[in-house]
Amino acid sequence: xxxxxxxxxxxxxxxxxxxxxxxxxxxxxxxxxxxxxxxxxxxxxxxxxxxxxxxxxxxxxxxxxxxxxxxxxxxxxxxxxxxxxxxxxxxxxxxxxxxxxxxxxxxxxxxxxxxxxxxxxxxxxxxxxxxxxxxxxxxxxxxxxxxxxxxxxxxxxxxxxxxxxxxxxxxxxxxxxxxxxxxxxxxxxxxxxxxxxxxxxxxxxxxxxxxxxxxxxxxxxxxxxxxxxxxxxxxxxxxxxxxxxxxxxxxxxxxxxxxxxxxxxxxxxxxxxxxxxxxxxxxxxxxxxxxxxxxxxxxxxxxxxxxxxxxxxxxxxxxxxxxxxxxxxxxxxxxxxxxxxxxxxxxxxxxxxxxxxxxxxxxxxxxxxxxxxxxxxxxxxxxxxxx
Numbered sequence: 001x002x003x004x005x006x007x008x009x010x011x012x013x014x015x016x017x018x019x020x021x022x023x024x025x026x027x028x029x030x031x032x033x034x035x036x037x038x039x040x041x042x043x044x045x046x047x048x049x050x051x052x053x054x055x056x057x058x059x060x061x062x063x064x065x066x067x068x069x070x071x072x073x074x075x076x077x078x079x080x081x082x083x084x085x086x087x088x089x090x091x092x093x094x095x096x097x098x099x100x101x102x103x104x105x106x107x108x109x110x111x112x113x114x115x116x117x118x119x120x121x122x123x124x125x126x127x128x129x130x131x132x133x134x135x136x137x138x139x140x141x142x143x144x145x146x147x148x149x150x151x152x153x154x155x156x157x158x159x160x161x162x163x164x165x166x167x168x169x170x171x172x173x174x175x176x177x178x179x180x181x182x183x184x185x186x187x188x189x190x191x192x193x194x195x196x197x198x199x200x201x202x203x204x205x206x207x208x209x210x211x212x213x214x215x216x217x218x219x220x221x222x223x224x225x226x227x228x229x230x231x232x233x234x235x236x237x238x239x240x241x242x243x244x245x246x247x248x249x250x251x252x253x254x255x256x257x258x259x260x261x262x263x264x265x266x267x268x269x270x271x272x273x274x275x276x277x278x279x280x281x282x283x284x285x286x287x288x289x290x291x292x293x294x295x296x297x298x299x300x301x302x303x304x305x306x307x308x309x310x311x312x313x314x315x316x317x318x319x320x321x322x323x324x325x326x327x328x329x330x331x332x333x334x335x336x337x338x339x340x341x342x343x344x345x346x347x348x349x350x351x352x353x354x355x356x357x358x359x360x361x362x363x364x365x366x367x368x369x370x371x372x373x374x375x376x377x378x379x380x381x382x383x384x385x386x387x
Contacts, residue, residue: 004259010147011034011173014247019050019137023058025173029133030091032061033300036104037095038068039118041199045183050315051095051137055316065103068096071154071161071279072103074118080107080279081117084132088255094136094171098143098195101136105151105169108132118155121162136174141246142192142283144199144253146174154209154276159361162275186233190339193229193245197222198286199252202268205297205305205371208261219312220256223253224248226313226335233339266369267293270379273362280348280375287341291333292386297372298325345387355383 013021026033035051042048055062083089084107094104108131110117120127135144145151149169184192192288204218224244232241251257261353270293271285298306307321310328319326333343342348345355359380368374374382 001260006255006259008254010171012176012209014176015179016179018177023054026060031088033091033093034065034080036065036091036100044094049333061330066128068097068100068103070281071275074155076103076104077117077153084111092132092134092232095247097140100215102151103209104134105363108134109169120164123164132170134171136171138174138176139180140192140194141249142247146171147250147254159183159277161272168311176246178246179237183240184236189232191281193225194283194287196249196252197225198290199240202265203257203263205375206261207370211261214257214261221252222246222313226297258317262370264370269368270362271359277358278350279353287336287351287387288345291329292382294329296329296382352387355380361385
């Protein structure tokens with residue numbers, strides 16, 4: 001196991017009616033906030049009224065930034081920074097999923113950055129010095145952004161989708177009420193399941209051999225998604241299924257699985273290039289690309305890990321490593337397909353002539369991957385296989 005420093009600073013309020021603590025938590029940090037959310041769904045569900053009523057009751061001023069899209073744009077960030085500066089806002093409350101939370105995080109950091117916020121993504125994490133405090137109310141189990149310091153933003157003008165990472169971006173508190181996910185549509189629930197599993201895969205498949213406890217935790221999270229994911233789709237108001245997925249989403253990317261080992265993240269890097277060019281839903285892109293990445297990096301060096309994955313997660317009894325590994329990859333693809341995820345890039349409208357530019361964009365900041373180093377030609381091969 002490698003050396004690491006692990007600090008999880010987010011206070012998690014998990015369970016039914018935890019929203020009742022909202023005003024108490026916000027008052028610890030500010031009296032004026034930017035309320036960030038996406039679609040009208042939180043108004044239809046009644047969550048918007050609940051949130052604003054609690055803020056009004058506590059006499060907390062709030063200014064709204066709404067209509068944040070599934071792949072949040074740098075334009076949304078710029079608008080949020082403008083509002084915070086003009087209104088003197090001191091806190092950001094993100095109500096929604098990972099896209100809304102990532103937008104809020106970037107606004108929070110951008111307020112302390114001397115320049116256009118997109119430059120933070122180009123110059124790297126070292127330019128992030130501070131951020132306004134953030135709180136979240138989660139409405140979909142997927143990205144884990146409610147409990148980490150990561151944020152991903154798209155720039156459509158440059159066809160780029162890049163990430164920043166810093167501990168100052170970790171939310172101060174996150175309210176996780178599984179009942180808020182009861183009304184999430186089936187396709188979004190399925191996308192969230194893929195997203196959670198992909199986060200686990202990126203940390204599970206690693207060149208670090210000695211990470212026993214991290215690997216067993218990862219396998220448990222994958223099995224949780226495989227068991228409870230279809231149940232949540234079949235029974236949308238099954239509290240236990242929604243709760244298990246919501247907590248797994250947070251644990252999958254709060255550092256628990258990745259510290260003490262080298263992690264990969266190549267599939268995410270490739271998917272970011274795809275969704276930056278075509279605005280594909282993140283989980284959909286991951287569902288397509290993950291099995292193709294697995295097939296591409298399968299080798300004599302990696303076969304044992306893939307075979308272990310097959311035996312421990314999919315309960316395969318096959319003793320031959322090569323056969324077990326290939327069956328495990330097939331099981332992964334079949335599971336995503338059972339969630340009604342597309343299996344090829346052409347299924348989501350991507351044009352073959354765009355593959356070269358997406359491969360080039362994927363390595364904009366350098367080669368990808370740790371399980372196998374992937375250069376532009378490697379990524380192009382994966383995209384071509386996935387087409």
